[in-house]
Amino acid sequence: MIAIMDACSILKILQVFFDEKYIEDLKHEFKEVFLTHKVYEEIIDNKHKNFQNDPDSQNRLDNVIRDSYLETLIYYDNYEECHKILEKTIKSKHTWDKNGEYYSASLALYLSREGKEKFYENLLSIVFVTDDAPAEQDLKEFFQINQIGRIINSIDLMTIFYLKERITKNELISYCTALKDLYAKELSFIKNEVESLKKSEKNIKIQIALSQILIFLEEGKYDELKELDGKKDFKKILQSNKRLKHLINDIDTNKLRRKIRTIDERIRQIKNEYIWKV
Structure with missing residues (x-):
């Protein structure tokens, strides 16, 4: 191969x-x-x-x-x-x-x-x-x-x-666990970036939009985040703030929470001997 x-x-x-x-x-x-x-x-x-x-x-x-x-x-x-x-x-x-x-x-x-x-x-x-x-x-x-x-x-x-x-099997499980931690770290980094933007932002409308993003992030509502892009006021905010637009695109692309759940399932399968090793 x-x-x-x-x-x-x-x-x-x-x-x-x-x-x-x-x-x-x-x-x-x-x-x-x-x-x-x-x-x-x-x-x-x-x-x-x-x-x-x-x-x-x-x-x-x-x-x-x-x-x-x-x-x-x-x-x-x-x-x-x-x-x-x-x-x-x-x-x-x-x-x-x-x-x-x-x-x-x-x-x-x-x-x-x-x-x-x-x-x-x-x-x-x-x-x-x-x-x-x-x-x-x-x-x-x-x-x-x-x-x-x-x-x-x-x-x-x-x-x-x-x-x-x-x-070893333990090393395989350790890799899965560490990979999950990396994705969690990425999600935490995105949240910190949004919070930092909110603190430095003086425009009330943008502050409200950033608060809404943080709520969606906490609740894992990625579809709602995607829908914000289609709203008129929010679209203007993204056009004027390239950094925020990049973060939103990153969240939508990576689906970090879904990846973490998938890794949890793989760890469960490995621990429960789903892999046949002769």
Whole structure:
């Protein structure tokens, strides 16, 4: 199998463990492992996102990224012809930026058609690892109709490491727990940002809107948050406050509470021996 890694999954693994060992495990368990140039850029740009007020963790993560030699995994050959097929398949479902998932999906298609000895020898052999649930949903049909392979997340990857005895069951559970803590930290960061905006804001209407956002955040009402974007007064507020708009988009995209619930369910399954290990 050939693994193509997304930025969010690489970062989650390194932010949880602070250990380049797991990148080496990747190389041992897969025939080949690749990143696209865009994914590498996103890793560098977002590496400190969860440690904005924690310089020690920032330094540790910088060292791990350096020692992982991630840049050696970048795939440089041209595969632009695959972009057209990708865009044709998903154009009605998603407004795609030229982001990491875009290039990774194109690379997955390209590698599924290539081979060292003959064309198509890698059909159904590509594994795209991403923790971006919306991207997974958008790409599912693309992977299926082109017989590319599978899309998995970092917990699935750690489960493979567990089955191959690279980590223990307790380490697998620890990863799930730490990943959940990271998502909770992201949600807490968003709340703090909104509260900070509210304290510094002098416009009463904007203060009321920010209070409403905080209520929705506390209650996990993400659909209501999305609906605020369609209200006239709130739309004006977002247009004049790009920082707030970015935060709202981040909440709507990530569905952090839903991710946390999903991880809780996976932990329950692992503890109750749902994984058959021979």
